[in-house]
Amino acid sequence: KAIFLKDYLPPAFTTKETFLDFELLPEHTIVRSRLLVERNPKCGVPSNLFLLDGNELELLEVRVDGQPLGESEYQQTATSLSLEIDKDQFVFECTTRIYPDRNTALEGLYISGGMYCTQCEAEGFRRITFFQDRPDVLSVFTTKITADLDKYPTALSNGNLVTRTEENGKVIAEWHDPFPKPSYLFALVAGDLICQEDRFTTQSGRNVTLQIFVEQGNEHKCDHALASLKRSMTWDEEVYGREYDLDLFMIVAVDHFNMGAMENKGLNIFNSSCVLATPETATDDAFARIEGIVGHEYFHNWSGNRVTCRDWFQLSLKEGFTVFRDAEFSSDMGSRAVKRLEDVSFLRQHQFPEDAGPMAHAVRPASYMEISNFYTVTIYEKGSEVVGMLRTILGADLFRKGSDLYFDTFDGQAATTDDFVWAMEQVSGKDLTQFKRWYSQAGTPRLSVRRAFDAASQTLTLTAAQHTPETADGSKKEPFVIPVALGLVAQNGNALAIESEDKRFNAAQAVWLVEEAEQTLVINGIAELPAVSLLRDFSAPVLLEDDLTDQERILLIGNDPNGYNRWEQCQIIYKKLILQKVDAEFDEALLKALKQSLRQLLQDDAVENAVKAELLSLPAESEFLQLVPNIDILSVEAAREALRLWIATELFADFEQMFGSLESYSDYAFEPEQVGVRKLKNTLLEYLLLANLEQYQGIALAQFEQASNMTDQLSAFKYIVQYGDEAAANKVISVFLSQWADDVQVLEQWFRVQVSRSDENTLSRVKTLLDHELFEYQNPNKIRAVIGAFAMTNVKSFHAADGKGYEFLAEQVAKIDQMNPQIAARLVGPLTKWKSYDLSRGQKMKAQLDLLATKVLSKDLYEVVSKSLG
Ligand code: ARG
Ligand code: ZN
Numbered sequence: 001k002a003i004f005l006k007d008y009l010p011p012a013f014t015t016k017e018t019f020l021d022f023e024l025l026p027e028h029t030i031v032r033s034r035l036l037v038e039r040n041p042k043c044g045v046p047s048n049l050f051l052l053d054g055n056e057l058e059l060l061e062v063r064v065d066g067q068p069l070g071e072s073e074y075q076q077t078a079t080s081l082s083l084e085i086d087k088d089q090f091v092f093e094c095t096t097r098i099y100p101d102r103n104t105a106l107e108g109l110y111i112s113g114g115m116y117c118t119q120c121e122a123e124g125f126r127r128i129t130f131f132q133d134r135p136d137v138l139s140v141f142t143t144k145i146t147a148d149l150d151k152y153p154t155a156l157s158n159g160n161l162v163t164r165t166e167e168n169g170k171v172i173a174e175w176h177d178p179f180p181k182p183s184y185l186f187a188l189v190a191g192d193l194i195c196q197e198d199r200f201t202t203q204s205g206r207n208v209t210l211q212i213f214v215e216q217g218n219e220h221k222c223d224h225a226l227a228s229l230k231r232s233m234t235w236d237e238e239v240y241g242r243e244y245d246l247d248l249f250m251i252v253a254v255d256h257f258n259m260g261a262m263e264n265k266g267l268n269i270f271n272s273s274c275v276l277a278t279p280e281t282a283t284d285d286a287f288a289r290i291e292g293i294v295g296h297e298y299f300h301n302w303s304g305n306r307v308t309c310r311d312w313f314q315l316s317l318k319e320g321f322t323v324f325r326d327a328e329f330s331s332d333m334g335s336r337a338v339k340r341l342e343d344v345s346f347l348r349q350h351q352f353p354e355d356a357g358p359m360a361h362a363v364r365p366a367s368y369m370e371i372s373n374f375y376t377v378t379i380y381e382k383g384s385e386v387v388g389m390l391r392t393i394l395g396a397d398l399f400r401k402g403s404d405l406y407f408d409t410f411d412g413q414a415a416t417t418d419d420f421v422w423a424m425e426q427v428s429g430k431d432l433t434q435f436k437r438w439y440s441q442a443g444t445p446r447l448s449v450r451r452a453f454d455a456a457s458q459t460l461t462l463t464a465a466q467h468t469p470e471t472a473d474g475s476k477k478e479p480f481v482i483p484v485a486l487g488l489v490a491q492n493g494n495a496l497a498i499e500s501e502d503k504r505f506n507a508a509q510a511v512w513l514v515e516e517a518e519q520t521l522v523i524n525g526i527a528e529l530p531a532v533s534l535l536r537d538f539s540a541p542v543l544l545e546d547d548l549t550d551q552e553r554i555l556l557i558g559n560d561p562n563g564y565n566r567w568e569q570c571q572i573i574y575k576k577l578i579l580q581k582v583d584a585e586f587d588e589a590l591l592k593a594l595k596q597s598l599r600q601l602l603q604d605d606a607v608e609n610a611v612k613a614e615l616l617s618l619p620a621e622s623e624f625l626q627l628v629p630n631i632d633i634l635s636v637e638a639a640r641e642a643l644r645l646w647i648a649t650e651l652f653a654d655f656e657q658m659f660g661s662l663e664s665y666s667d668y669a670f671e672p673e674q675v676g677v678r679k680l681k682n683t684l685l686e687y688l689l690l691a692n693l694e695q696y697q698g699i700a701l702a703q704f705e706q707a708s709n710m711t712d713q714l715s716a717f718k719y720i721v722q723y724g725d726e727a728a729a730n731k732v733i734s735v736f737l738s739q740w741a742d743d744v745q746v747l748e749q750w751f752r753v754q755v756s757r758s759d760e761n762t763l764s765r766v767k768t769l770l771d772h773e774l775f776e777y778q779n780p781n782k783i784r785a786v787i788g789a790f791a792m793t794n795v796k797s798f799h800a801a802d803g804k805g806y807e808f809l810a811e812q813v814a815k816i817d818q819m820n821p822q823i824a825a826r827l828v829g830p831l832t833k834w835k836s837y838d839l840s841r842g843q844k845m846k847a848q849l850d851l852l853a854t855k856v857l858s859k860d861l862y863e864v865v866s867k868s869l870g
Pocket of ligand 2: 300318
C-alpha cells in the first residue's frame with residue numbers, strides 16, 4: 001500500500017495542454033476534458049502506457065483523436081484509466097459526471113455555503129476528471145464554466161478571464177492560464193460573491209488587479225488581507241527579487257476548508273478564518289496569522305508554482321522554503337524576537353513530539369500511504385528550519401544568490417530538494433553532502449555541550465556530542481551538520497569576543513559547525529570561566545543540554561545580548577522548577593533569583609512589551625514529555641499551575657502597577673507597539689485574576705463588556721470562562737453568543753473558549769456543544785474548535801485518569817472519518833502519541849486505537865492508526 005521515493009519514474013506521456021469545460025447543473029456537474037498529449041522526453045524507458053488517475057468519477061465517454069473508444073480499448077480500475085497507445089502525439093478527451101453536493105471530504109470540486117469551490121492539492125484533481133494527477137506533469141489550462149446566472153454570477157478559474165457572457169439565464173466564463181502548471185494548482189469557484197478590489201504596480205511596471213471575493217456581508221472584512229497582500233508583493237520584490245507575473249491576483253474566502261489556504265495559480269482559496277478580519281471581530285493573533293498566511297500563499301507563486309515539486313516526497317521543497325519565507329516576512333513586519341520564540345515553542349510542542357512518535361518521517365520522506373497525512377509540522381516547520389540553517393551556514397548574501405540561481409535554473413520545472421541544495425552549493429563552493437542528512441534522516445538530535453577551562457593556557461574548550469535516537473521509521477542516524485551560533489558572557493555580564501583558530505568556527509557570524517559525533521572547539525584568550533550562550537536564535541532544531549549553573553542562567557537572562565536566548569534561559573529555569581515541584585518542592589533560592597530577574601526585565605525599557613509577555617509564559621506540558629519520558633502529564637500540569645500561582649502572588653504588586661500604567665488605545669491599529677501593549681496587558685490580567693479573583697473578576701467583566709476590539713474582549717472572555725465562578729462564566733458565554741451569533745469567525749472562538757474550562761462537567765459540556773444548532777460536523781473549523789481544541793488544549797480534562805477523554809475523541813474520529821478522512825486522520829493525532837505517556841494513560845489511549853483498528857477506516861485514518869499501533 002505504501003509508495004516509495006526510490007520507485008519514482010517519469011511518465012511515458014505528458015499532457016501539454018488541457019481544455020476543461022464545466023457544466024454546473026443542479027443535481028451534478030458534467031466535466032468535459034480535451035488533453036493534448038505528447039511523449040515525455042524525460043522518460044528514459046520505452047513505453048506506450050498512458051495512465052490517468054481518477055477517483056469517484058462516473059465515466060461517460062472517452063475519445064482518442066476524435067474517435068470514441070469502446071470499453072475493451074482501455075482499462076479502468078477504481079482509481080485509474082489507462083490505455084496502450086503507439087502514437088507520439090494525440091488528443092485525449094473524456095466526459096465525467098461528478099456530484100459536488102455530496103462531496104463531504106472537501107477534496108476536488110465541492111460546495112461550501114452554496115458556492116462551488118475546489119481543493120486539488122495534493123490528489124484532489126482526480127476527483128474532477130481523469131488526468132495525469134502528478135506534479136511532474138505541467139500543462140497549460142483553459143477552463144470554461146457554465147452555470148446558473150442567478151445563483152453563480154461569479155465564475156472564476158486560474159489565469160486571465162478571456163470571455164464572460166450571459167445568455168438564457170446562464171453565465172459562461174472562459175479562463176486561460178498561460179503558465180504551465182500541475183493539476184494540483186487548478187482552481188474553480190462559482191458563487192454569488194462580492195469583490196473588494198485594489199491595485200499593485202510591480203517593480204517592472206506591471207499593473208496588477210487584486211481582488212478578494214467573499215460572501216455578502218463579509219465585504220467589510222477584507223482590508224487587512226488586501227493590505228497584507230500588497231506588503232507581501234513588495235517584500236518578495238525587495239528581499240528575493242521576485243515579481244508577480246499575471247495581471248490579476250484573486251483570493252476567495254470559503255467557510256468549509258480542510259486547511260488554512262491554497263496557492264492555486266492566480267486564484268488562492270482561503271479558509272475564511274485565515275483571511276477575514278476587522279478589529280472588532282479578530283484578535284491581534286488572528287491579524288498576524290492572516291498576514292502570515294496571505295504572505296505564505298503569495299510567496300508560493302515562486303516557491304511552489306513557478307518552480308514546483310517533481311513528486312510529493314519533495315513537498316518540503318515548496319512548503320519548508322515558503323514557511324521560511326513567510327516567517328522572515330512576518331519578522332520584518334512585526335517583532336522579530338517574538339516571531340522567533342513563538343516558532344520555536346511551536347516546533348518543540350508539535351514537531352519534536354512528531355519526531356518522537358509513530359508518524360516520524362524525514363523532511364523528505366522515503367515512503368507514504370496517503371500524501372494528505374504528510375502535510376505535517378516536519379515538512380513545514382522543520383523544513384523551514386533546514387532552510388534557515390542553510391542560510392546560517394552560507395550567510396545572507398550567498399543564500400540570496402543561491403535562491404536566485406534556484407529560481408532561474410528551475411523556472412517552469414518540477415524540482416527536488418537536491419536541486420535546491422545544488423544551487424546553494426554552486427554559489428558557495430561548499431560541499432553540502434552531509435548537510436543533506438537533514439532531508440533524509442528523521443529524528444531530533446540531542447546535542448550536549450560541555451566546557452573545560454584551563455587557566456594556565458587561558459583557553460576554554462567546548463566539547464559537543466550529538467546523538468539522534470532511532471525513530472519509528474527505523475534506521476540508525478549518522479551525525480548531522482549542526483550550526484551552533486554562540487557567544488560568551490563573562491561573570492560580570494560583559495560579552496566577550498571569541499578567538500579561535502578552528503576551521504569549523506566562522507568568526508564573522510560566530511557560528512560553530514558541529515559535524516562529528518563528538519567535536520571540540522578551543523577558544524583562546526580567556527581569563528576566567530565565562531557563561532556560554534549556545535544555539536542563539538535557535539540556530540538548529542535540536543534538544544540541547546549544556547553545563548550552565550542556575551546562577552549562570554540567571555546571568556544570561558539579564559545580560560545575554562541575544563534576546564532569544566534570554567527567553568530560552570528563562571524557559572529552562574521554568575522547566576527546572578516545574579520538575580522540582582513534580583518530585584517534591586521548588587528550590588527556594590532559585591525562586592528568589594527568578595523573581596529578581598523577572599522584576600528587572602519587566603522594568604527594563606529596552607525589552608519590548610511583547611517579549612515581556614512571552615517571558616511570563618510558561619512552557620507547555622507537552623514539552624516535559626521530551627525531558628522526562630512517560631512523566632505523569634497531570635502532575636506536570638499541577639506543578640505548572642503552582643508555579644503560575646507563585647508568580648502571580650509574588651509579583652502581584654508589580655503586575656498591578658504595570659497593568660494600570662499601560663495605555664489603552666481607542667483607535668485600533670495592527671502595529672507592533674499596540675500589539676505588544678495589548679499582549680502584555682492581557683497576560684498581566686490573567687496573572688492578576690489568578691492571584692485575586694474576587695478583585696479582578698469585575699475588572700475582567702468590565703473589559704469584556706467595554707472592549708472596542710476582539711483582542712481585549714476575547715482575552716477577558718477566555719479568562720472569565722477559565723477562572724471565573726460558574727455564574728460569571730455562564731453569563732459571558734450567553735452574552736458573547738448573543739453579541740456574535742451572526743459572525744462565523746467569532747463563533748469559532750465562542751466554541752473554542754468553552755471547551756477550555758476544566759471542571760467535572762467539561763466533557764458533558766463539550767458533548768452538548770456538538771448538539772448546538774450552530775455546530776456543524778461538515779465544517780472542519782467547528783470540529784477543530786470543539787473536538788480539536790478539547791484534545792489539544794484542555795490537558796486536565798482530555799487526560800483525565802478515567803480515560804473518558806480518549807474514548808470521546810476516538811468515537812468522534814470514527815464518526816468524522818465517514819465524512820472527511822483528512823480531518824479524521826488529523827484529529828486522531830493526540831492518541832497516537834500514547835507511548836510517550838505514563839503506562840496507565842498510554843494503555844487507555846492505545847485501547848482506543850485498537851478499537852478504531854477493528855473498524856472499516858479510510859486510507860488516511862488507516863495509515864495513522866496502523867502506524868501508531870505497529
Ligand atoms: N499548499 C497549501 C499550503 O500550504 C496546503 C494544501 C494542503 N492540502 C492538503 N491536502 N493537505 O499553503
Ligand atoms: Zn504552503
